[in-house]
Structures are given as structure tokens and as C-alpha cells.
Amino acid sequence: MTLDATLSGHLQELRRGTVVVASLTVLREPGYGYSLLETLSGAGFEVEANTLYPLLRRLEAQGLLTSEWNTDEARPRKFYRTTEQGDAIASSLRSEWTRLDKAINDLDPTTGSM
Amino acid sequence: MTSLVDRYVYTALRRVPEAQRADIDRELRASIEDAVDARVEAGEAREAAVEATLTELGDPDKLADSYANRSGYLIGPELYTSWRRLTVMLLSTVLPVVVAVLVVVQVVDGKSFGTIVGTAVSTTLTVGVHMVFWTTLIYAIVERTGAVKDKLRVKWSVKDLPKYEPDRMPIARLAGGLVWPALLIAALILQQFTLSGVPVLDPANWSFWWPYFIVVLVLQGAYQVWLWRLGTWNRTVTVVNAVLQLASAVPLVWLLATDQFFNPEFHNFAGLGAESDVKHWLSLLIIGITVVGTAYDIFEVARRGERVRRGEPIKITGTGGSYNYGG
Incomplete structure (x- = not known):
């Protein structure tokens, strides 16, 4: 395996799960599939449509998102919104993220002293 | 469109x-x-x-x-270990038993040598494929439905670690050591007293050699029990093992070499070539296996005994590490 392939494998491992936190955070304001995809890639999350769309339905099935069809416009769209439970989970996940970030910085002597 | x-x-x-x-x-x-x-x-x-x-x-x-939240695999990592253990167990333990039973049944039926070999090969293949297929199918269904998944998942604890000292030899391995002599004795007796057909081995040897082999095989079984209870390797074990091994190997080779092993009346080597050729090569094959197997066994047991006596560690196959049997 080349170094690039090794790195991309590890990056994928590391990024797994971040899309959930990001989606639950962004969808505190209602949004539909494609808009969320745009927002996330604009914010620097490398997420594929074919992962995101099924993920939204899974999060809905878990009760972390609710959805509603908006038929006011010419193109009917399914809008998702983070539920109270989803928000609570997202905030737990975010504080875990912060904790991990701090822990890793503490381990790295070049940044640990800051 | x-x-x-x-x-x-x-x-x-x-x-x-x-x-x-x-x-x-x-x-x-x-x-x-x-x-x-x-x-x-x-x-x-x-x-x-x-x-x-x-x-x-x-x-x-x-x-x-x-x-649909479906997995892109047949059997996931959670169940794979359990699936592998069951498959290996079926193929390495159950399959040989099934084949052995069928072979014995055919011998009793007085089938020809060629038919018996054919049955053994085809049964091994068919039953083996069936075992792997049905096990895999059941596991794949469990993987998809999630039913009884918890029960199939391998729960491991330190108690499951294998024990390597001979005195801690699990009773199952002792049983394995006893099954072989028992099967040989059964085969020896059955091939004579089949209802139809001609015995494969020379009936003239019932006057001495066949009963002699039965006694030696019984002693070899007793040796396994004795070794299991003794729980170590030493010079006595080496000597007893060598004597018992030679007691069966030497007469066997002698009988084969002097053409007194097979029944002269038995002509069912058919299908594999000229009868005298088949007998000849079969004799050579059995002699070869017996000599090499016996020599290796005597050497291996002697080496273990010697190592334990000197307090040297004994290699455990497949680990690369060492373990002191004596200590």
C-alpha cells in the first residue's frame, strides 16, 4: 500500500462520524438533502450524496431528526429538522470532539505547551 | 423511452x-x-x-x-469467528467420522476396493460442500435477521485458552488417541466377519498375527491412558512408546514384505489396474507410511523426554515460542 492510500484510509476512519455531528448541528435550521450537502461541502466536510441521503433517513428513524414535505414550491422537497433529542446528542458529540481535540494536543509536545 | x-x-x-x-x-x-x-x-x-x-x-x-441499511457482506466480523470455528470443526471432526462410518458400512457390505475408495472420495467432497454451504447459509440468515445473533457470537474468556501440558491434556484428546486403535481393531475384525464377500486380509494369520495386533493395539490404547495420567515425558515413556511402536510396525512390515498380509483369495482390487501391481504398490505404500510414521513418532517422543530431562523448553507447534513441559 502506498503512503497516500494509507493516509486516505486513516483519514476516512477519523472522519467517520463527523458528518452525523455536522448534520445534526446544521439542521437545527430546517434543510433538505441537497441544501445540506452544499452547506457541508462548503464548510469543508467531504461528504458524498450517496452517504448523506441514506444517513438522514437513518437519523430520522432513530428519532434524532424529523421531516416534513414542503410542497409550497414547484419542486416538493423533504425538509429535515433536528429534534430535541438529536440536539442533545449532537451537543454530547461536540463536547467529546472538543475533549479529544484537547487530549491529542496535550499528547503532541509541539503544541501541548500552549 | x-x-x-x-x-x-x-x-x-x-x-x-x-x-x-x-x-x-x-x-x-x-x-x-x-x-x-x-x-x-x-x-x-x-x-x-x-x-x-x-x-x-x-x-x-x-x-x-x-x-435499506443492509450490509455489503455475507457474514460480518461479529459472527465470522463463530462461523469459522463451526466450519473447521465440521470439516476436521464430523466429516472424517461420517466418511469413516460409510467406509466401514461398505466394507461390511463386501464392496470392492475401488468402490470403497470412490465412495470415500465422493462422500468427502459432497458432504464437505454441504456442510460449508448450509452452515454459511444459516449464518448469513442470522446476520440479516439478527435472530439469535447474541447466542452465536463467540463469548471468549480466559477459561477458553488451550492447555499445552500433557497432564492437562483435555479428555477429548485422550479420546482421540483411543479412537484410532479402537477403529483399527474394529476394522480388523469386521473385514473378516462380513456376511458376504471375501476378507481383505489373509485369514491364515488369525492363528497368531491378527490376535497379536489386537493385543498390541489394546496396549497402545492403554499407553495413551497411562501417558495422560502420568502427565510428563521421560525415559520410561520413550522406551515404552518405542517398544509398542516397533511391536506393531515390525510384524506389519514383515507380513507385507513377505506377501502374507493380503488374502490370496481376495480379488477385488479391480478397477485400479492389474491385481498383482495394485497389491504390490499398496504394500509398498503401507510399508513406507509405517516406517516413516513409526520412526518419526519414536524420535519425537524420545526428543521430548530428553528435553524434559534436561529442563529444556519444548517447542509448541505453530507458535515459534517455547514452553517448558517439565517445569
């Missing part, structure tokens, strides 16, 4: 649970159209935009799996 988008959506929906289809249909189309519109706005031609969008979404079957 159906459009590319239609074909894509239909293909994906085919493999999605029915209850979700209408909803996913609407949502997926809206998402695709949104993406296409965005590309068109950015200056792409509509047709190219559709193609690019669908290519990005990827294999519709995979997308459907993802929607």
Missing part, C-alpha cells in the same frame, strides 16, 4: 423495502434534480449534468443497500 434518471431511480427502488419506496422515490428525484440544476447553472449542458450527477451518486444497488 425512460430517462436516465428514471432508470436510475427504478433500479435503486427495486431493492428498497416497499414501505419506503414512494418516499425515497420523491426525495431521491428532488435531490437529483437539485444537483442537476446546480450543474446547469454552473454552465454544464443538461445531459452531461444528469450523467455527472448519477455517476457521483454511484451504483444504485449500493445506494439501495445503504437506504
Whole structure:
């Protein structure tokens, strides 16, 4: 395996799960599939449509998102919104993220002293 | 003509649970159209935009799996260990027993040597394939339905660690050491007293050699029990083992070499070539296996005994590490 392939494998491992936190955070304001995809890639999350769309339905099935069809416009769209439970989970996940970030910085002597 | 988008959506929906289809249909189309519109706005031609969008979404079957929350594997890592253990056990333990039983039944039936070999080979293949197939099918179903998954998952504890000292030899391995002599004795007696057909081995030897072999085999069984209870390797073990091994090997080789082993009246080596040739090569083969096997066994037991006496560690096969049997 080349170094690039090794790195991309590890990056994928590391990024797994971040899309959930990001989606639950962004969808505190209602949004539909494609808009969320745009927002996330604009914010620097490398997420594929074919992962995101099924993920939204899974999060809905878990009760972390609710959805509603908006038929006011010419193109009917399914809008998702983070539920109270989803928000609570997202905030737990975010504080875990912060904790991990701090822990890793503490381990790295070049940044640990800051 | 159906459009590319239609074909894509239909293909994906085919493999999605029915209850979700209408909803996913609407949502997926809206998402695709949104993406296409965005590309068109950015200056792409509509047709190219559709193609690019669908290519990005990827294999519709995979997308459907993802929607339906299906795994892209037959047996997942949770169940794989349990599946492997069961498969290995079936193939290494149950399969030989099944084949052995069938062979014995055929011997009792007085079938020809060629038929028996044929049955053994074909049974090994058919039964082996069946065992692997049905085990895998059941595990795949469990993987998908989730039923009884908890029970099949391997629960490991330190108690499951194998013990390597001979005195801690599990009773199952002792049983294994006893089954071999017992099978040989049974085969020896059965081949004589089959209802039909001619005995394979020379009946003249019942005056001395066949009873002698039965006694030696019984002693070899007793040796296994004795070794199991003794729980160590030493010079006595080496000597007893060597005596017992030679007691069966030397007469066996002698009988084969002087053409007193097979029954002269037995002519069912048919199908494998000229009878004298088959007998000849079969004799050589058995002599070869007996000499090499016996020499290796005597040497190995002697080496273990010597190492324990000197307090040297004994290598455990397959680990590369060492273990002190004596200590």
C-alpha cells in the first residue's frame, strides 16, 4: 500500500462520524438533502450524496431528526429538522470532539505547551 | 423511452423495502434534480449534468443497500469467528467420522476396493460442500435477521485458552488417541466377519498375527491412558512408546514384505489396474507410511523426554515460542 492510500484510509476512519455531528448541528435550521450537502461541502466536510441521503433517513428513524414535505414550491422537497433529542446528542458529540481535540494536543509536545 | 434518471431511480427502488419506496422515490428525484440544476447553472449542458450527477451518486444497488441499511457482506466480523470455528470443526471432526462410518458400512457390505475408495472420495467432497454451504447459509440468515445473533457470537474468556501440558491434556484428546486403535481393531475384525464377500486380509494369520495386533493395539490404547495420567515425558515413556511402536510396525512390515498380509483369495482390487501391481504398490505404500510414521513418532517422543530431562523448553507447534513441559 502506498503512503497516500494509507493516509486516505486513516483519514476516512477519523472522519467517520463527523458528518452525523455536522448534520445534526446544521439542521437545527430546517434543510433538505441537497441544501445540506452544499452547506457541508462548503464548510469543508467531504461528504458524498450517496452517504448523506441514506444517513438522514437513518437519523430520522432513530428519532434524532424529523421531516416534513414542503410542497409550497414547484419542486416538493423533504425538509429535515433536528429534534430535541438529536440536539442533545449532537451537543454530547461536540463536547467529546472538543475533549479529544484537547487530549491529542496535550499528547503532541509541539503544541501541548500552549 | 425512460430517462436516465428514471432508470436510475427504478433500479435503486427495486431493492428498497416497499414501505419506503414512494418516499425515497420523491426525495431521491428532488435531490437529483437539485444537483442537476446546480450543474446547469454552473454552465454544464443538461445531459452531461444528469450523467455527472448519477455517476457521483454511484451504483444504485449500493445506494439501495445503504437506504435499506443492509450490509455489503455475507457474514460480518461479529459472527465470522463463530462461523469459522463451526466450519473447521465440521470439516476436521464430523466429516472424517461420517466418511469413516460409510467406509466401514461398505466394507461390511463386501464392496470392492475401488468402490470403497470412490465412495470415500465422493462422500468427502459432497458432504464437505454441504456442510460449508448450509452452515454459511444459516449464518448469513442470522446476520440479516439478527435472530439469535447474541447466542452465536463467540463469548471468549480466559477459561477458553488451550492447555499445552500433557497432564492437562483435555479428555477429548485422550479420546482421540483411543479412537484410532479402537477403529483399527474394529476394522480388523469386521473385514473378516462380513456376511458376504471375501476378507481383505489373509485369514491364515488369525492363528497368531491378527490376535497379536489386537493385543498390541489394546496396549497402545492403554499407553495413551497411562501417558495422560502420568502427565510428563521421560525415559520410561520413550522406551515404552518405542517398544509398542516397533511391536506393531515390525510384524506389519514383515507380513507385507513377505506377501502374507493380503488374502490370496481376495480379488477385488479391480478397477485400479492389474491385481498383482495394485497389491504390490499398496504394500509398498503401507510399508513406507509405517516406517516413516513409526520412526518419526519414536524420535519425537524420545526428543521430548530428553528435553524434559534436561529442563529444556519444548517447542509448541505453530507458535515459534517455547514452553517448558517439565517445569
